[in-house]
Amino acid sequence: xxxxxxxxxxxxxxxxxxxxxxxxxxxxxxxxxxxxxxxxxxxxxxxxxxxxxxxxxxxxxxxxxxxxxxxxxxxxxxxxxxxxxxxxxxxxxxxxxxxxxxxxxxx
Ligand code: FES
Numbered sequence: 562x563x564x565x566x567x568x569x570x571x572x573x574x575x576x577x578x579x580x581x582x583x584x585x586x587x588x589x590x591x592x593x594x595x596x597x598x599x600x601x602x603x604x605x606x607x608x609x610x611x612x613x614x615x616x617x618x619x620x621x622x623x624x625x626x627x628x629x630x631x632x633x634x635x636x637x638x639x640x641x642x643x644x645x646x647x648x649x650x651x652x653x654x655x656x657x658x659x660x661x662x663x664x665x666x667x668x
Contacts, residue, residue, distance in 0.1 A: 562661070563662075565658060566657070567599075567659050568590065568656060570657065573592060573597065573652075574592075576593045576616065577590075578615065578621075580610070581659075583659040583661055586661060588601070588659055589602045589611055589612035590612075590650075590659075591621060591632050597650050597652065597657060599648040599650045600632065601646040601647075604625065604628065606625070606641075606643065609625035620632060620638065628641055630645045635647040648661060
């Protein structure tokens, strides 16, 4: 697992949804109820940028066709049969970090 600093701790102002970079990867960072979650930016339905969406009842809503995904697990709402990738987040003294598996972690 490789950790990337994506935001300064001083920039955490809840609630928020923003797109950040972890290395070369786009990440949708969601801050709600004092917790921060990291998800993929590409909606699995038809590829919209889900970081342009909004949160409601613990779900991230895609702005294109309003599919919704649990912000903690990435699981799609009943009937969708899909999910969005989630990533671990750590709030450290100097910033918000997102962990990405490196290709050598897969073996
Ligand atoms: S592209 Fe996200 S719901 Fe269709």
